[in-house]
Amino acid sequence: MLHAVIMAGGSGTRFWPESRMHRPKQLLPITGGLPMLAETVNRLDPVVPPERIYVVTHREQLAGVRAACPQLRPENLLAEPSARNTAPCVGLAATVLHARDPEAVMAVLPADHAIAPVAEFQRSLHAGAEAAARHGTFVTFGIPPTFPATGYGYIRRAGQVGTYQGLECYAVDSFTEKPDRPRAEQFLREGVYFWNSGIFMWRVDTILSAIGSHMPALAAGLAQIHEALGTPDFESVLAAVYPQLPSVPVDVGIMEKVSGTVVLRTPYRWSDVGSWNALYEEVPRDEHGNAAVFPGGGLLLAEDATGVLAYSREPQVIAVLGLDDVVVVRTEDAILVAKRDRAEEVKMLVERLKSLGRTEV
Amino acid sequence: MLHAVIMAGGSGTRFWPESRMHRPKQLLPITGGLPMLAETVNRLDPVVPPERIYVVTHREQLAGVRAACPQLRPENLLAEPSARNTAPCVGLAATVLHARDPEAVMAVLPADHAIAPVAEFQRSLHAGAEAAARHGTFVTFGIPPTFPATGYGYIRRAGQVGTYQGLECYAVDSFTEKPDRPRAEQFLREGVYFWNSGIFMWRVDTILSAIGSHMPALAAGLAQIHEALGTPDFESVLAAVYPQLPSVPVDVGIMEKVSGTVVLRTPYRWSDVGSWNALYEEVPRDEHGNAAVFPGGGLLLAEDATGVLAYSREPQVIAVLGLDDVVVVRTEDAILVAKRDRAEEVKMLVERLKSLGRTEV
Numbered sequence: 001m002l003h004a005v006i007m008a009g010g011s012g013t014r015f016w017p018e019s020r021m022h023r024p025k026q027l028l029p030i031t032g033g034l035p036m037l038a039e040t041v042n043r044l045d046p047v048v049p050p051e052r053i054y055v056v057t058h059r060e061q062l063a064g065v066r067a068a069c070p071q072l073r074p075e076n077l078l079a080e081p082s083a084r085n086t087a088p089c090v091g092l093a094a095t096v097l098h099a100r101d102p103e104a105v106m107a108v109l110p111a112d113h114a115i116a117p118v119a120e121f122q123r124s125l126h127a128g129a130e131a132a133a134r135h136g137t138f139v140t141f142g143i144p145p146t147f148p149a150t151g152y153g154y155i156r157r158a159g160q161v162g163t164y165q166g167l168e169c170y171a172v173d174s175f176t177e178k179p180d181r182p183r184a185e186q187f188l189r190e191g192v193y194f195w196n197s198g199i200f201m202w203r204v205d206t207i208l209s210a211i212g213s214h215m216p217a218l219a220a221g222l223a224q225i226h227e228a229l230g231t232p233d234f235e236s237v238l239a240a241v242y243p244q245l246p247s248v249p250v251d252v253g254i255m256e257k258v259s260g261t262v263v264l265r266t267p268y269r270w271s272d273v274g275s276w277n278a279l280y281e282e283v284p285r286d287e288h289g290n291a292a293v294f295p296g297g298g299l300l301l302a303e304d305a306t307g308v309l310a311y312s313r314e315p316q317v318i319a320v321l322g323l324d325d326v327v328v329v330r331t332e333d334a335i336l337v338a339k340r341d342r343a344e345e346v347k348m349l350v351e352r353l354k355s356l357g358r359t360e361v
Numbered sequence: 362m363l364h365a366v367i368m369a370g371g372s373g374t375r376f377w378p379e380s381r382m383h384r385p386k387q388l389l390p391i392t393g394g395l396p397m398l399a400e401t402v403n404r405l406d407p408v409v410p411p412e413r414i415y416v417v418t419h420r421e422q423l424a425g426v427r428a429a430c431p432q433l434r435p436e437n438l439l440a441e442p443s444a445r446n447t448a449p450c451v452g453l454a455a456t457v458l459h460a461r462d463p464e465a466v467m468a469v470l471p472a473d474h475a476i477a478p479v480a481e482f483q484r485s486l487h488a489g490a491e492a493a494a495r496h497g498t499f500v501t502f503g504i505p506p507t508f509p510a511t512g513y514g515y516i517r518r519a520g521q522v523g524t525y526q527g528l529e530c531y532a533v534d535s536f537t538e539k540p541d542r543p544r545a546e547q548f549l550r551e552g553v554y555f556w557n558s559g560i561f562m563w564r565v566d567t568i569l570s571a572i573g574s575h576m577p578a579l580a581a582g583l584a585q586i587h588e589a590l591g592t593p594d595f596e597s598v599l600a601a602v603y604p605q606l607p608s609v610p611v612d613v614g615i616m617e618k619v620s621g622t623v624v625l626r627t628p629y630r631w632s633d634v635g636s637w638n639a640l641y642e643e644v645p646r647d648e649h650g651n652a653a654v655f656p657g658g659g660l661l662l663a664e665d666a667t668g669v670l671a672y673s674r675e676p677q678v679i680a681v682l683g684l685d686d687v688v689v690v691r692t693e694d695a696i697l698v699a700k701r702d703r704a705e706e707v708k709m710l711v712e713r714l715k716s717l718g719r720t721e722v
Contacts, residue, residue: 016680299719301710304703317378317695317719319710322703323687330696334678335689337698342665342683347681349662358660358678 002129003104004048005093008037008057008065008111009083013350014275017210017334018311021359026111027064029295029313030279036067037111043118047125048107054078054097055111080240087253088245090200090221091211098204100227105132106207108200108250113272114282120268127164127264128201134162137260138210139201140172142194143270148184151274153177153196153251155263156187172261175251194263196251197270207254214257216234221245276327276336276343280309292318307340364465365409366454369418369426369472370444370455374711375636378695379672381721387472388425390656390674391640396429404479408486409468415439415458416472417450442600448614449606451561452572452583459565460590466493467568469561469611474633475643481629488525488625489562495523498621499571500562501533503555504631509545512635514538514557514612516624517548525625533622536612539678555624557612558631567694568615575618582606606620637688637697641670653679668701694721 006122008026019025026037033039041053050071057065059079066077078092090108097104107125115121128139142155157170175196179187187193212219221241228237246253255261273279283293290308292300299317300310307325308317317326329336336346353359369387380386384437387398402414411432420440427438431614434699439453451469458465468486473519476482489500503516513637518531536557542547548554573580581604589598607614616622632643646652653661658676663669679689688704690697697707714720 017680210565212670299717301713303706303710303713315694319695319697319707319713320699321697321706321710322700323684323698326684326698328696328698330691333676333695334680335691336680336682337684337687337689338681339683345664345682346680349664349682352664353678356660 001052001101001104002048002107002125003052003054003097003101004044004107004109005054005056005090005097006037006109006111007039007086007089008055008061009080009089010110010112013347014344015279016346016350017331017336018313018329022060023064024061024112025273027061027068030112030273030293030311031114032283032295036113036273037065038068040109040113041072042112043115043121044107044109044125047122051076054093056080056093058083080242082169082243082246083247084242086250087211087215087218087248087289088221088242090207090250090254090311091215091245092220092225092242094204094207094211095222095226095227098208099226102205103252104204105129106202106204110198110272113198113270116269120266123165124167124264124268125201127167127169131162131163131169131262131264132201132203134164135260135262136203137206137262138255138258140255140261140263141199141201141261141266142170143197143266145188145193145195148181148188149180149195150178150184152181152272153214154184154187155194155196157192157194157263161262167267168265170263170265172263175256193206194265195270197266198272200250200255207267210258215246215248217246218248218253276311276329276338276346277308277340279311279358280307280327280340283309289318314321362407362462362465363468363486364413364415364458364462365405365468365470366415366417366451366458366473367398367401367470368447368448368450369422370441371471371473374708375705376640377707377711378692378697379690383421384425384647385422385473386634388422388429391473391634391654391672392475393644393656397474397634398426399429401470401472402430402433404476404482405468405470405486408483412437414634415453415454417441417454419444434547441603443604444608445603445606446608447611448576448579448609448678449582450570451568451611451615452576452579452605452606453586455565455568455716456571456583456587457590459569460587465565466490467563467565471633474631476567477571477630481627483625484526484627485528485629486562488528489531491525492523492530492623492625493562493564495525496621496623498563498567498623499616499623501616501622502558502560502562502627503531503624504558504627506549506554506556509542510550510556511539511542513633513655513666515540515545515548516555516557518553518555518624523625529626529630531626533624536617555626556631558627559633561611561616565695567582571615571619574620576609576614578607579609592621609671621625635688635705637670637699637707638701640672641688641701642667644670651681670701 012268054076056078154176156173158173162169228234290307293311297315301319309327312330325340415437417439515537517534519534523530589595649667654672661671662680666681670688675692686701
C-alpha cells in the first residue's frame, strides 16, 4: 500500500516578510491558492488518500499544520521535538509506518514545492510505486534541468533500466550537492543530469534496513522510539531521543551509500519556489509580465511597470509606478520592496532584523 | 494687530495613497511631525497667537481641522460651503476679521507648505507687518529661486523700496503664472524673479477696498455675508451666497490689478511640498540619501538602496532591497511604490482608481 510522508519542517526566511518563525512557507498560500502544504496533500489525492498521508513537522508548527490540513488524521501528524534534518525525519516516519503496515511503500515529499499538472504528478507516483516494487530499491524523481541552477542538488544517471507509466527509469550513477556555476553549466551540457526533486519512494522495510546498515546511531535511536510506540511514554521518549539523533540529510546518510537506486524522469513542471523571484516564475502574469498574488483579494495598479510581483494576503491596493522587475510584498506589519533578481537576499534583511532585536517581524 | 488666515481648502491627490478625499495633505503629518496645518499654526506662534489665527477650510474638513488644531477658537474656523478658489476665501476671512478689528493686518498663508527655520519665518512676519504699515499696500513674500521650477508662480521685482528686519523689500513689477521650462530658465538667469510663496500680508480695509474696485461681484456677495454676520441666518446666507462667488485666485483677481505691491526677499527655506519627491527634499536623510518618515514610529531597512523615501503613519518595517530613488508609502489599505521622479504621476493612479469605482481608496 502506498503511503506518503510530507516533510514540513522548514522555517524558511526566504519569503520574509510573509514567512515568519511561526508561519513558515509551507503553511502560507504563497502560490495564491491554499497553503502549500494543503496543495501538496491535495495533489496526492486520490493516489494517496488523506488517511495514508503523514506529515512530519516541528512541534511549534503542529497547530498550523492541523489548521491547514483538517482532513488529515491527528495520529498521522508527527511532531519533531527539534529539527534534525531529513534522515531522522524519514526514519521516524518509517518506524511509525512500519508498525502500522510492514509492507508499506512510502513516498517522501517536501511540503512546499510547486508541481503541475497534477495528473502528470500522479502518473509519476504510479510509476514510482511500480519501480519500487520491481527493483526492490530506492526510487528518486529527477527533473530535467532547464538552466544551470546552482541552488539544486543533481542526480547523475547511468543506463536506462526500464519504463514505468511511460516514464524513463535510469540507474543512478551518483548524487551531487549544489554545484557552482561552471559545474552546473557542465552538468547541463553533459545531458545526463537531473535536478534532485527531493521526492523519494521506497518500501519502509528497505529504508529501515538501510538505516541499520549505514546509520547505526540513527537505527539505535529509532529502536528506542519503536519500543515506546503506542505507550504513554511515547512523547517523553521521543523528546529525549530525537534531539540526540544525527542531523544528516537522507541523501547524504543513505542515498549516496546504497546501491541500486533508480531515478525516474518526471513529466511535470516543478519548482522548489525558493524565493519570491522563483514564485514569480510560477504564477500567472499579464501582458506586461506583472503578477498579482492576492489570496485574500486585492488589486495591482501597475503604471509604466513591468515584471512586477505583488503579494498580499490581506485585501490591498498595491500601486507600482515607473519601476520594472520588482517584488512588492505586504504583511500586517512589514513591507518588502526588492529588485526581483535580488529577492533571495531577504535572508540578510532577516539577519539584520534579528540583530536589531526585532524578532517579532 | 496682526492676524493670520490659513487657507486649508486643498484636497490634493498628489500624496495618494496617504491623502484621500477626506484626508487632505494639510491634515496629514507628511513631514514627520504634526499635521501640516498644525505645523503652520505653531510656526506663527507667538508672533500671531492662536486666538488671532483663522482657518478657512471645506465644510467636510472642519472636524479634521478641529482635531488637528484644538487650540484654535471654534469661531475662528470658517467653513466654505464649496471650494471657490482663493479670492472668495480671502474675502470671507477679511469680512469676518474686519467686523472684529477694522484695523487688523492680515497675513494669508497656505496650510501645507514646509518652512524653516521658524525664527527666520517669524522675522519675515515682522518685516511684512512693517512693510504693510509703511507702504499701506499689499506685501508678498518672494522665495529666491534655486532651480528653474515650472511648478511655481513667479514674481518679477522692480527697484528696492526699503529694508525691514534686515530683509530687502522691492516694488513688484509683475506676477507670472507657472512658466514652461525655457521661460523658467530665463527667469533664473535674469536674477530679478522670486518664486511666489503664496503668503501675503495686508490691512483688511485695504484688501476689502481692492475687492470693491476690482471684483465687484465678489464685493456684493461679501456684503450680503457681512450683513448676516452674528445673526442666526449666517450659515444659510453663507450657503446660499458663497457657491455663487467668482472662483478666481486672489493673485489673478486682485494682486495683478493693484499697484504699489511690494515683495520681501524671504530668508527661510521653503517648499510647497507638492509631491512625494518634493517631500523627500524636505526631510532628513541618512548617508545613503535614504529618508524614513514614520510619524507613528517605524523602521526603514535599506539594503543596497539609496535615495529612498519611506513613509507610513502606522508603525511599520519597510524593507527596500537593491533599488535606488524610490518612494514607498504604506497606508491601511494601499501601498505606493514609485520611482521618485515619477511620483507626481500618482494623480493618474488616482484617476484609474476612480474609473475602477474604487473611490474608497
